[in-house]
Amino acid sequence: MFLSPSLLDAVRRHARDCAPKGLYSFYLYDTTPMREKIRCLKTLMPRGVEIYYAMKANPHAAFLKAAREAGAKGIEIASLGEGKKAVAAGWKADDILFTGPGKSPEEHAWSVEQGIHALHLDSLYEAHRLNAVAAKASRKQDVLLRVNPNFHMHGAQACFSGEASKLGVDEARLHKILPEILALPHLRFRGLHVYAASGVLKVEDLLENCKLVFKMAKEVEAKFPHVRCDVIDFGGGFGIDYLETGMDFSPEAYAKGLQKLIDAFGFADRAFVLELGRYLAADSGWYCTKIVDIKDSSGKKQIICQGGAHHFRRPTALNINHPLVIVPMGVPPLFAGQEWVNDEMAFIGGSLCNTADKLTAKPVHLQEARIGDIVVLGLAGAYGLTMSHIDFLGHPHPPEIVLS
Numbered sequence: 542m543f544l545s546p547s548l549l550d551a552v553r554r555h556a557r558d559c560a561p562k563g564l565y566s567f568y569l570y571d572t573t574p575m576r577e578k579i580r581c582l583k584t585l586m587p588r589g590v591e592i593y594y595a596m597k598a599n600p601h602a603a604f605l606k607a608a609r610e611a612g613a614k615g616i617e618i619a620s621l622g623e624g625k626k627a628v629a630a631g632w633k634a635d636d637i638l639f640t641g642p643g644k645s646p647e648e649h650a651w652s653v654e655q656g657i658h659a660l661h662l663d664s665l666y667e668a669h670r671l672n673a674v675a676a677k678a679s680r681k682q683d684v685l686l687r688v689n690p691n692f693h694m695h696g697a698q699a700c701f702s703g704e705a706s707k708l709g710v711d712e713a714r715l716h717k718i719l720p721e722i723l724a725l726p727h728l729r730f731r732g733l734h735v736y737a738a739s740g741v742l743k744v745e746d747l748l749e750n751c752k753l754v755f756k757m758a759k760e761v762e763a764k765f766p767h768v769r770c771d772v773i774d775f776g777g778g779f780g781i782d783y784l785e786t787g788m789d790f791s792p793e794a795y796a797k798g799l800q801k802l803i804d805a806f807g808f809a810d811r812a813f814v815l816e817l818g819r820y821l822a823a824d825s826g827w828y829c830t831k832i833v834d835i836k837d838s839s840g841k842k843q844i845i846c847q848g849g850a851h852h853f854r855r856p857t858a859l860n861i862n863h864p865l866v867i868v869p870m871g872v873p874p875l876f877a878g879q880e881w882v883n884d885e886m887a888f889i890g891g892s893l894c895n896t897a898d899k900l901t902a903k904p905v906h907l908q909e910a911r912i913g914d915i916v917v918l919g920l921a922g923a924y925g926l927t928m929s930h931i932d933f934l935g936h937p938h939p940p941e942i943v944l945s
């Protein structure tokens with residue numbers, strides 16, 4: 542990972558500013574990369590492709606604002622809490638897609654009252670309940686149906702297809718369920734949502750997914766001639782190269798491949814939705830935490846940081862290393878012989894009293910690290926703070942500092 546001189550300066554400055562408040566860890570956000578990605582996708586993607594920001598990747602107001610200002614079509618939410626935040630951040634109800642299983646009656650009522658763009662139905666029960674809510678409000682609500690496809694996606698960091706799933710309705714049951722949904726007078730069926738996998742780096746794998754979804758839509762339309770899938774929602778899934786292998790996801794290749802599929806299926810008059818979280822937000826955030834101790838245990842260096850998995854759970858939860866830089870702070874040693882890391886492998890953990898509290902899943906080789914230095918983990922803009930068990934052990938919450 543490379544830290545620009547201005548970012549390096551920001552890390553040092555904020556580390557010094559936070560310390561007197563007893564805060565030794567913080568997130569730094571610079572939404573410039575996210576804005577650039579959205580603008581770039583908008584120019585690259587075939588006509589009809591709409592970019593939504595999947596809010597759960599990072600619900601901080603700066604990200605909601607960045608997505609809006611950079612011209613994302615809308616925002617994808619998965620709870621009432623997210624919906625209210627999106628509205629507070631200036632998104633209009635008609636910009637909102639509401640996905641996710643287990644929506645509450647209040648969430649349905651709010652969505653219908655607000656007049657959000659569409660809800661994604663996750664089950665037949667949900668369809669019936671939403672229909673009842675919309676009937677009470679004398680409204681007709683646009684819906685997509687989430688399908689658990691019966692194909693399996695390869696090469697994904699997390700796959701939700703091809704097996705029993707709590708998400709969506711099984712493809713095998715689609716043809717039985719769809720007529721029942723179509724018969725509900727207060728729902729307007731707009732199309733299918735098939736989000737098969739997250740964190741996919743290989744464009745071909747995602748395109749294969751698009752192709753199978755297009756086939757599914759064709760089959761639906763063949764079986765029910767009065768039905769049209771006006772909207773086809775592919776969910777999220779564009780991957781991020783956390784391991785810095787150089788295998789970055791190529792939006793250019795994806796756009797080209799998708800255009801070919803659209804032409805081949807004669808789908809030029811349809812709308813296609815991408816709900817992207819990780820790909821948009823990951824490289825706009827850094828988690829920074831101070832090294833508070835260094836020990837030697839059985840010949841292995843153990844770096845203890847003030848923060849840990851309670852602030853940034855991803856490395857240990859997903860068993861991966863994020864890109865990392867040690868920022869030297871030049872703190873003099875407290876005593877002669879104080880441990881430091883000198884061109885060797887080191888484990889990096891946090892201040893929680895359990896061994897699962899790691900900031901890198903595997904030990905890393907470090908040129909140099911000393912007590913008082915700052916560990917900076919990159920690609921921490923997505924699934925960072927809000928995915929972490931922040932109140933476990935009662936440490937202070939890390940501030941989220943927005944640079945731009």
Ligand SMILES: *Cc1c(COP(=O)(O)O)cnc(C)c1O
Pocket residue numbers: 595597598617619640641736738739740776777778779816817818819820
């Ligand atoms: C989480 C989620 C997304 C975003 O996924 P990424 O892999 O971060 O792009 C999009 N849509 C739905 C329904 C989700 O649950």
